[in-house]
Amino acid sequence: MENVVLIVHLILALALIGVVLLQRSEGGGLGMGGGGGGVMSGRAAATALGKVTWGLAGAFIVTSIALTIIAANNSAGGSVLDRLTATPEVEDSATGDALGESLLPPSAGDGPVVPLAD
Template sequence: MENVVLIVHLLLAFGLIAVVLLQRSEGGGLGMGGGGGAVSGRAAATALGKLTWVLGAGFIVTSISLTVLVAQKSSGASVLDRLSATPPAVTDTETGLPAGDSLLPPTAEDNAPLVPAAD
């Protein structure tokens, strides 16, 4: 059920992005400008405008649905409850750090050629 709602949610998100990008820009920031729409007080409800409202409402509904589904799934379980009482002991081999002597830069002996010299 959760996967179905999530897929619908993603489709609504992509549809909402596409519809908003298809709409005509009014040219001004924050609704300023645009000529007739600003003078009349109320912009004409176009088909893209109505579709934006429908997709936006569906997006909000699926967002709330996903929140409720996840909350029901994880009810009674806390992150702190899942932690063990004592953490496992860490040994030197588990840290992944090299031994202390290999932290030094290589010496001339380390850079010796791998092939023996021909006499």
């Protein structure tokens, strides 16, 4: 169920971006004027695109709330911080020491002892 709502949410987001980009810039924010023409008149197109934008925005908000409710129901009731403290340490197989225990580089005395030949 969560995947279906998430896919619908992503499609709504892309459609909302597309509809907003199709709208005419009335304020001239980028210095571009909206060219006239087309099948619909300028005011009717703004009204139709405005209604589509409001509809997509409403559906986007509904899917956002639905995803929040689904995520809250799927959570185990625990905090993410509680799960971080319960992680086991990984041991190095060669030395048996816990990895990340020391951040210093190994010194000469840490290696194996090799007897010198006479």
